Amino acid sequence: MMKQNTLLGFALLLLCLLGVSSSATSPGQASPGVRVWLRETWTVSYRARVQGDWLVVEVTHQPGWHTCSMDNVIRAREKSGKIRPETEIPTLITPLDGITIRGGWRQSPPLDLSTPDIRWYTWGFEGQSYFAVRIDKATLPSSVQTYA
Amino acid sequence: MVDSLVVPVEPSEAAGQQWVNPESLVAVASDVEQEER
Numbered sequence: 775m776m777k778q779n780t781l782l783g784f785a786l787l788l789l790c791l792l793g794v795s796s797s798a799t800s801p802g803q804a805s806p807g808v809r810v811w812l813r814e815t816w817t818v819s820y821r822a823r824v825q826g827d828w829l830v831v832e833v834t835h836q837p838g839w840h841t842c843s844m845d846n847v848i849r850a851r852e853k854s855g856k857i858r859p860e861t862e863i864p865t866l867i868t869p870l871d872g873i874t875i876r877g878g879w880r881q882s883p884p885l886d887l888s889t890p891d892i893r894w895y896t897w898g899f900e901g902q903s904y905f906a907v908r909i910d911k912a913t914l915p916s917s918v919q920t921y922a
Numbered sequence: 923m924v925d926s927l928v929v930p931v932e933p934s935e936a937a938g939q940q941w942v943n944p945e946s947l948v949a950v951a952s953d954v955e956q957e958e959r
Contacts, residue, residue: 808929823932828944831929845951870928880947906944917930 807834810922822918824909827876831867831905831918841865841922842898843884844905850895853888862896866921867905874910881905 807821817839821832833841842862843849850861869875882904884897 808927810927820927820929821932822929823941825940825944829931830941830944832941843950848951878952879950880944881950882942883948904942904944904947906942906947908944917928919926919928921926 807832818922820920824911825906827908827911828906829869829873829875829909829918831920833865833899833903833905833922835900835902840885840887840898840900841903842896844879844881846884846897849884849897853895854893859895861894862898863921865905868919868921869907869909870917870919876908876910879905879907 807819809819810817815836817836818841819834821834823830823832835841842864844865844867846861846864847859850859851857853859865881867879882899884899887898888895
């Protein structure tokens, strides 16, 4: 997850990669879901459920924070023309328990959070966003693992 | 990876109304699709 100010993104990404930010807890809050904290700041929360034959993941961002689209690197590659563009790490969601996925993931339409002046191309989500994928209901998951 | 966490899947009986219509979401581009263009 990244702070909205893209110019600070580089520094924050570095902080994240150094492991300063990683802390996923839910210390007794009334609202359900798994919350991600950056030190004392609640940044984003995740919930997951099965709707029909879809596995749906809901992401709620606190003001000023965003996470990236699943296809962020592909989008940045197309926009920049570079095979390895400088961009943010895409969201990755992995259903656990050996669940069978049918087809590809879908996501809320991502926002263009790019800063073309510095050739920094990135797409992501603010507020509330969703990811969904069709699953084989014979293998219902009990949890999913997210990376963002 | 920046943050990794495990999110429990809520029981379907507690679901109530759906969060979102999955059909309204957009497909995630894949490397395979990109190679086909």
